[in-house]
Structure formats: structure tokens, C-alpha cells
Amino acid sequence: MPATLTPQVFPSAEDASAALANEIGNLVRIRASENRSVVLGLATGSTPIRLYSELAQLHRMGLSFANVITFNLDEYLGLERSHAESYWQFMHFRLFDHIDIPPENIHIPDGTIADEDLAPYCAGYETAICEAGGIDLQVLGIGHNGHIGFNEPGSPPDVTTHVTSLNEITIRDAARAFGGAEFVPTRAITMGVRTILDARRVVLMAFGTSKAQIVSEALTSEVTADLPATYLHNHQDATFYLDAEAASMLSQG
Numbered sequence: 001m002p003a004t005l006t007p008q009v010f011p012s013a014e015d016a017s018a019a020l021a022n023e024i025g026n027l028v029r030i031r032a033s034e035n036r037s038v039v040l041g042l043a044t045g046s047t048p049i050r051l052y053s054e055l056a057q058l059h060r061m062g063l064s065f066a067n068v069i070t071f072n073l074d075e076y077l078g079l080e081r082s083h084a085e086s087y088w089q090f091m092h093f094r095l096f097d098h099i100d101i102p103p104e105n106i107h108i109p110d111g112t113i114a115d116e117d118l119a120p121y122c123a124g125y126e127t128a129i130c131e132a133g134g135i136d137l138q139v140l141g142i143g144h145n146g147h148i149g150f151n152e153p154g155s156p157p158d159v160t161t162h163v164t165s166l167n168e169i170t171i172r173d174a175a176r177a178f179g180g181a182e183f184v185p186t187r188a189i190t191m192g193v194r195t196i197l198d199a200r201r202v203v204l205m206a207f208g209t210s211k212a213q214i215v216s217e218a219l220t221s222e223v224t225a226d227l228p229a230t231y232l233h234n235h236q237d238a239t240f241y242l243d244a245e246a247a248s249m250l251s252q253g
């Protein structure tokens, strides 16, 4: 039997995003009062966009992110930071340009690392997470194929930050943003499943009817490499934040 991974279902994506933003805001405030930092693991994709606008709003209302350290899950390999679809651009446009996080506290895998330097680079990313004190809260989305970060179906559980090849479904999902599947990078750097499971708390967000099927499978399936989100069953403090549409295929009761 999978461990209990209980979803929290909100009426809307806005409600779920506001709830997570408030949780993060409270953590940031408490740590600031203790003179400590907070380490956040962050995700890209359309799902966390509302979360990031809520966090920017909390900043406009006076919350400082000066004590926040962030590590992004992943980045496409072969993209310069300046590429419109790089996760570096996404994160700055959606969040970092709107809050007072010190730039040196921001960590996003570098998509321009040469092949021969990738292994030490990935090891260094893990070391930086450890030196920051480990991830307090990891935000995740879920791919239509069940991936978390870029840990595609077939990913083993005991892997840390590494280079991965993107799955057909992932490339198809990204094709529109890149103006065609042929322009989507085929490889990425991603935190591994181990990195994600080492976070002290994990919140996977999923919104909309297109995620209902995979969310239902992830919550009911045994832990399997075929559906990497099921690895979260093995975490002590992981939850799914869903809107009503993403929860529409969950059985009642």
C-alpha cells in the first residue's frame, strides 16, 4: 500500500496558490524573526505562475525576501539565459524581478555548461543545496507523463542532480512555446528524485482538467519509476495542492 499522500483540494487555482504563498510568507517571516534563512526549491511551467504573482504581491505589501535562498528544479541544456524559454528568464520575469531576493541567493541550473563539465557542475549544485542547509520547501508541478522536475518516467529514486533526456510527451508539451518540437532542447539538467525527496516539505501543485488523469494515477498507484510523482508517497511531508478540476477524477470518500 502506498503511504498516505493526502491531496488538499481548493475551489480554484487562485485559492491553492494563495494558500501556498501564505504558507511560504509565514515561513519567511518566522525565519527572519529568528535571523535565519529559508531555502525554497522552485518550479517552472504554467502551474506556479499564480503562486509567484501572489509572492510578489506579498512583497509589495511589505514582506522581505532578503533571507530567502532558492534552488530551481531544472533548466534546458543548450539554452542561454537570454533565451525567451530559458527557466532563468521565466523565473526572473515571473518572480525574481519583483522581490528583494539577493541575486547571489538565486540558483538555477546553467544550461550552457559544456558536456565535459556537467558531472562536476551537477555535484556542485547538490553541494550548494547542502551548504544552504537543505531545502525547507520544494514546490513542484507535474508533467502529463507524471514527471517531477525533469525526472521522466523510468527515473530511478536514488539519483541527485543530473543530466537527463527529455521524453516525447515533455517535448510535445513544450513544442508550442518553442515554436515547434524541433526547437525544443532534448536534454536538461534536473534535480534528481533523491534531491526532491530530501526536501523537508514538498508541495506538488496541479490545476485544470488536463491534469486530472495523471493526478488520480499518481495518488492511487503504487510507487513506481513509471510515474515519478508516485515517489512522493515515500516522503513524510508531501502533499498535492489541487483545484477542483485537477481533483475531478479522484474517487470520493
Ligand code: GLP
Residues within 6 Å of the ligand: 043, 044, 045, 046, 047, 048, 073, 074, 140, 141, 142, 143, 144, 147, 148, 149, 150, 170
Ligand atoms: C516542465 C517543468 C516541470 C513542470 C512541468 C509542467 O516540464 N520542467 O517542472 O512541472 O513543465 O508544466 P505545466 O505547469 O505548464 O503543466
